[in-house]
Amino acid sequence: MDVSLRQLQVFHAVAKHRSFSRAAQALCVSQPAVSAQIRALEQTLHLTLFERTGRSVELTEAGRQLLPYAEQVMELLDDAMRAVHDLNNLQRGRVAVAASTTAGIYVVPRVLGAFHRAYPGIELSLDVLNRFAVQQRLLAGEADVAIMGLIEDPHDLEIAQFLPNDLVVIASPRHPLARRRSIPLAELGRELFLVREVGSGTRADMERIFAEAGVPLRIAMELRSSGAIKQAVAADLGIAVVPLDAIQLELETGRLVVLDVEGFPVRRSWSLVRRAGRPASPAADALWHYFLQYALQPH
Amino acid sequence: MDVSLRQLQVFHAVAKHRSFSRAAQALCVSQPAVSAQIRALEQTLHLTLFERTGRSVELTEAGRQLLPYAEQVMELLDDAMRAVHDLNNLQRGRVAVAASTTAGIYVVPRVLGAFHRAYPGIELSLDVLNRFAVQQRLLAGEADVAIMGLIEDPHDLEIAQFLPNDLVVIASPRHPLARRRSIPLAELGRELFLVREVGSGTRADMERIFAEAGVPLRIAMELRSSGAIKQAVAADLGIAVVPLDAIQLELETGRLVVLDVEGFPVRRSWSLVRRAGRPASPAADALWHYFLQYALQPH
DNA sequence: ATAGACATATAGGAGAAACCTATATGGATG
DNA sequence: CATCCATATAGGTTTCTCCTATATGTCTAT
Numbered sequence: 001m002d003v004s005l006r007q008l009q010v011f012h013a014v015a016k017h018r019s020f021s022r023a024a025q026a027l028c029v030s031q032p033a034v035s036a037q038i039r040a041l042e043q044t045l046h047l048t049l050f051e052r053t054g055r056s057v058e059l060t061e062a063g064r065q066l067l068p069y070a071e072q073v074m075e076l077l078d079d080a081m082r083a084v085h086d087l088n089n090l091q092r093g094r095v096a097v098a099a100s101t102t103a104g105i106y107v108v109p110r111v112l113g114a115f116h117r118a119y120p121g122i123e124l125s126l127d128v129l130n131r132f133a134v135q136q137r138l139l140a141g142e143a144d145v146a147i148m149g150l151i152e153d154p155h156d157l158e159i160a161q162f163l164p165n166d167l168v169v170i171a172s173p174r175h176p177l178a179r180r181r182s183i184p185l186a187e188l189g190r191e192l193f194l195v196r197e198v199g200s201g202t203r204a205d206m207e208r209i210f211a212e213a214g215v216p217l218r219i220a221m222e223l224r225s226s227g228a229i230k231q232a233v234a235a236d237l238g239i240a241v242v243p244l245d246a247i248q249l250e251l252e253t254g255r256l257v258v259l260d261v262e263g264f265p266v267r268r269s270w271s272l273v274r275r276a277g278r279p280a281s282p283a284a285d286a287l288w289h290y291f292l293q294y295a296l297q298p299h
Numbered sequence: 300m301d302v303s304l305r306q307l308q309v310f311h312a313v314a315k316h317r318s319f320s321r322a323a324q325a326l327c328v329s330q331p332a333v334s335a336q337i338r339a340l341e342q343t344l345h346l347t348l349f350e351r352t353g354r355s356v357e358l359t360e361a362g363r364q365l366l367p368y369a370e371q372v373m374e375l376l377d378d379a380m381r382a383v384h385d386l387n388n389l390q391r392g393r394v395a396v397a398a399s400t401t402a403g404i405y406v407v408p409r410v411l412g413a414f415h416r417a418y419p420g421i422e423l424s425l426d427v428l429n430r431f432a433v434q435q436r437l438l439a440g441e442a443d444v445a446i447m448g449l450i451e452d453p454h455d456l457e458i459a460q461f462l463p464n465d466l467v468v469i470a471s472p473r474h475p476l477a478r479r480r481s482i483p484l485a486e487l488g489r490e491l492f493l494v495r496e497v498g499s500g501t502r503a504d505m506e507r508i509f510a511e512a513g514v515p516l517r518i519a520m521e522l523r524s525s526g527a528i529k530q531a532v533a534a535d536l537g538i539a540v541v542p543l544d545a546i547q548l549e550l551e552t553g554r555l556v557v558l559d560v561e562g563f564p565v566r567r568s569w570s571l572v573r574r575a576g577r578p579a580s581p582a583a584d585a586l587w588h589y590f591l592q593y594a595l596q597p598h
Numbered sequence: 599a600t601a602g603a604c605a606t607a608t609a610g611g612a613g614a615a616a617c618c619t620a621t622a623t624g625g626a627t628g
Numbered sequence: 629c630a631t632c633c634a635t636a637t638a639g640g641t642t643t644c645t646c647c648t649a650t651a652t653g654t655c656t657a658t
Contacts, residue, residue: 005304033646045383048578061393061580062386069379073372080368084344087361094360279347281360332617
């Protein structure tokens with residue numbers, strides 16, 4: 001036989017109250033239940049833990065030796081239960097978020113900041129990666145929640161629409177098309193484009209749009225970041241299709257303008273993604289729902 | 300429902316082996332038993348502790364949070380079991396010994412020293428008190444074992460004969476009776492005696508012996524310690540009846556002599572005493588039997 | 599000394615828990 | 629697509645825990 005938690009608990013109660021009956025009361029059980037637990041414990045340990053003197057009960061030397069262990073075990077369990085409680089009540093926890101480049105730079109930090117203010121006890125990590133890597137992390141369980149544009153293969157993934165993610169055509173304010181209204185998409189076939197590398201969501205979307213419209217896509221240069229593309233467009237090296245979210249600052253300062261092309265802005269959404277059929281931690285689940293809620297509010 | 304030790308143990312095993320089946324093997328139970336324990340724990344905590352991915356099992360964040368608590372609890376219980384084992388194996392423990400004056404000063408320290416060398420892990424305390432206080436301590440459970448001469452009321456006490464405790468009549472070497480042989484007890488009626496206070500075992504014995512023999516006891520002085528009596532006898536203030544154990548040193552140095560009185564030495568024994576019907580701690584029981592054994596060997 | 603009060607121990611039985619074997623289910627792999 | 633490996637589920641047995649009722653024992657007061 002083995003020592004049980006119950007036995008330690010009962011032992012502690014009897015030691016504290018110096019009485020089997022009072023311990024039973026305190027534990028809300030009958031007195032024989034207490035006697036039985038103590039007897040079982042004493043048999044297991046081959047030690048007498050209490051001196052039963054008829055009137056009162058005293059710890060033996062062995063009992064005094066054991067008591068601190070019982071106390072520490074129970075204290076430790078209390079701590080553990082408190083930790084569990086905190087996890088369940090979102091007072092503690094950890095969520096790993098992964099986001100594709102544009103989302104991770106221009107969209108997620110704002111929402112994550114708001115979430116952090118709401119649940120300051122939850123540790124957050126944000127990894128900004130390319131689309132492929134994001135999806136991989138998610139499936140490997142290394143990220144709890146992801147935010148990205150296009151999703152390659154929705155298999156095993158739970159996907160929810162998040163904030164709008166409009167694609168616009170940008171040019172420098174000096175560009176000939178900058179003042180035009182309702183530019184037909186076909187006209188862009190004559191323009192030189194600055195594009196992200198293959199593998200980028202924006203690049204994929206863009207190619208699809210031009211292909212569907214039967215408009216040729218003339219690529220001037222391939223660049224590895226939205227930042228580089230914006231610089232190049234501002235320097236009149238060409239025009240580009242970018243997420244609206246990525247150029248707020250440049251629009252405000254007038255360094256770039258959005259061209260009024262027919263069919264643009266292409267209305268898309270950022271997707272909130274997590275593995276389907278997996279139980280999410282309380283914190284990850286809270287973040288998921290917080291993000292969904294956030295998308296419903298005006299910003 | 301409540302978290303059980305078993306659940307923590309199983310949880311720990313699964314976390315360690317990253318597999319329900321291997322944990323089951325390690326714990327010598329079936330795999331469903333492990334599944335059931337983990338399920339119960341997860342339900343109790345309202346948390347998912349493991350990611351079951353089909354091939355392998357991984358801890359969730361919540362599981363990682365809980366694991367150190369489970370480990371600490373089990374470590375603590377290990378420590379407790381080791382402490383219990385030590386108590387049972389006399390590698391640790393504590394025994395409170397009480398002894399009446401003469402025993403405590405002249406007899407017990409030697410035996411206690413031998414016991415301590417045999418069981419160096421056991422803490423010992425020795426209280427030297429008058430007979431009455433010794434008995435009181437014993438009955439109050441404040442002493443585990445006592446060594447004394449005469450016992451007032453053997454009720455509730457377990458008594459065993461210990462080392463011999465002979466009473467002798469002593470005088471200074473200059474005393475007229477010092478060279479006499481076979482002195483009739485009656486002759487001592489003419490001598491002046493130095494005696495211990497009422498309440499001392501030696502005093503009680505002495506009075507009984509003289510009363511039974513019908514010899515008057517002339518008391519010169521009442522002194523509170525054997526030491527004082529020895530000094531006084533050596534200074535020719537009278538003669539005395541003392542335990543032989545108390546005067547070894549003075550006999551060797553010739554400062555005192557034993558008178559060859561008829562009926563003396565009165566052969567008595569020290570008594571080893573403990574409360575009857577009480578379970579003794581392993582250490583106290585070991586000391587009891589060690590003392591008994593010691594008395595059987597020649598010293 | 600004995601009856602009453604108080605405390606623990608014992609007995610017998612009901613409900614819950616833990617475990618077992620057998621089998622289903624579900625990803626991962628060739 | 630079939631097979632393999634791992635976990636989940638089902639049904640039944642043993643063990644544990646607790647209950648009520650009652651015995652035993654100690655201390656106190658009459």
